[in-house]
Amino acid sequence: MKHSPQAASDESGSNKFTVQQRLFFVVLVATMGALAYGYDTGIISGALPYMTLPADRGGLNLTPFTEGLVTSSLTFGSAVGAFISGYVSDRFGRRITLRSLALLFVAGALGTTLAPNIEIMVAMRFILGIAVGGGSSTVPVFIAEIAGPKRRAPLVSRNELMIVSGQLLAYVVSAAMSLLLHDGSMWRYMLALAMIPGVLLFIGTFFVPASPHWMVSEGRFKEALRIMRKLRENPREIKKEMAEMRQNAQQARQGPAPRELLKEKWVIRLLLVGFGMGIVLQFTGVNAFMYYTPIILKSTGLGTSAAIAATIGNGIVSVIATFAGIKAIGHFGRRPILLTGLTIVITMQLMLGAVLVFMPHNLTQSLLALACILVFLFFMQMCISPVYWLLMSELFPMQLRGVLTGSAVSFQWVCNAIVAFVFPPLLSLVGNSAFFIFAAINVGSFIFVALALPETRGKSLEEIEAHVREHFGESIKTASVAE
Structure with a gap:
């Protein structure tokens, strides 16, 4: 019996819808780690004002130093987690790594909720940070390897969408509890909710496939093909991707061992670019805004509850901006964005510094400062954050993707920790002139991106690997001739 063209079209459309559903579910599960990441980094801004209260009022009696220590302990843990998870995900696969990290999310969130003193709080925040950092390096890679060339940019960018959604959720929770509970120990309830996305991530990993790229690198071709048939609509796409992955795996087996590959100049230069992008992302000072917005606004005369409520604007703007960024990534190159x-x-940053330094403390100053912060966040979350995570998922070669991504993201977390730890003392030392310092650093970041970052838009992961190998190889040859 012959099928009509219309029937064939309907069948194709149905299959397409099924593939889209599967990809949506895989990305949703994977980005539970990103949701936990966003919530954990966002909730601290609402919890800190209550954690600074004396112990007899429900707080931990934090000083500016211990405030920075509690905040940055998560980011130092994240640096360790990102680095370790790179090796683990290359050895055991992305899915098993995410499942293990989910358990750490739950344990860390529970520990911070019950912490009786600063020492245990710092230790538990460090453990929670291991999960946050591990997820931040593993989730984008897992999505990139699942998604395929056509959908990689928008699907990986949903990782950033879930991060900012988690931060928005944290701000809403903080503001609601601050307005309704009037309890100095409410920060414990804020931190306890971080367990929920960890539980969802753990359960979800039993229902998603492994990375086909990782399967091929392990020589498990039949399993990779079965996965690809569920995640791609067109048999030609499957054939082309499988051929590229097998060729890449064969070249990796015939080429230098991973330890030897790490010594090659093009890999070192590529890793340095990854490190440089960590500086670009974190020395924008974005987490100074995300962690300390209530403290910045309180310096203009706003009350604690009003300052915490104002951070909801941060979250809303970040979510809207990330949607805009997902659209932009589909139409423009990484470098121009x-x-x-x-x-x-x-x-x-220049405008915010001017508003805070030169204007008198009044409502107008508060509103202008908040406006500067919101515009900053809009372009940060539309143009910089999603592109960073996309680049981390696609820049590095398959043979070392977990290790190099983990190392680069780990360095990014070190930069994050430095900013989080230094900002309160810097603010007390030089005042609001600190924002002029961030602006000067970002001029350097602009020059770095313009001169050093290769363009990856429109290429498969295997094509990107060939492109960066050639790109940095040519640079090395040119330098040798000059010498």
Whole structure:
């Protein structure tokens, strides 16, 4: 019996819808780690004002030093988690790594909720940070390897969408509890909710496939093909991707061993670019805004509850901006988007510094400061954050993707920790002139992106690997001739 063209079209459409559903579910499960990441980094801004209260009022009696220590302990843990998870995900696969990290999310969230003193709080935040950092390096890679060339950019960018959604949820929870509970120990309830996405991630990993790229690298071709048939609509796409992955795996087996590959100049240069992008992302000062917005706004005369409520604007703007960023990534190259974002970020930092330093403390100053922060965040979350995580998922070669991504993201977390730890003392030392310092650093970031970052848009992961190998190889040859 012959099928009509219309029937064939309907069948194709149905299959397409099924593939889209599967991809949506895989990304949703994987980004539970990103949701936990966002919530854990966002909730601290609402919890800190109550954690600074004396112990007899429900707080931990934090000083500016211990405030920075509690905040940055998560980010130092994240640096360790990102680095370790890179090796683990290359050895045991992305899915098993995410499942293990989910358990750490739950344990860390529970520990911070019950912490009786600063020492245990710092230790538990460090453990929670291991999960946050491990998820931040593993989730984008897992999505990139699942998604395929056509959908990689928008699907990996949903990782950033879930991060900012988690931060928005944290701000809403903080504001609601601050307005309704009037309890100095409410920060414990805020931190307890972080267990929920960890539980969902753990359960979800039993219902998603392994990475086909990792399967092929392990020589498990039949299993990889079965997975690809569930995640791709077109047999030609499957055939082309499988051929590229097998060729890449064969070249990896015939080429230098991973330890030897780490010594090659093009790999070292590529890793340095990854490190440089960590500086670009974190020395925008974005987490100074995300962690300390209530403290910044309180310096203009706003009350604690009003300052915490104002951070909801941060979350809303970040979510809207990430949607815009997902659209932009589909139409423009990585480099132009980054350069545009850095231009606006520098401008807003100069304006915020001017508003806080030269204007009198009144409602107008508070509103202008908040406006500068919101515009900064919009372009940060539209142009810089999603592009960073996308680049981390696609820049590095398959043979070392977990290790190099983990190392680069780990360095990013070190930069994050430095900013989080230094910002309160810096603010007390030089005042609001600190924002002029961030602006100067970001001028350097603009120059770095313009000169050093290769363009990856429109290429498969295997094509990107060939491109960066050639790109940095040519640079090395040119330098040798000059010498």
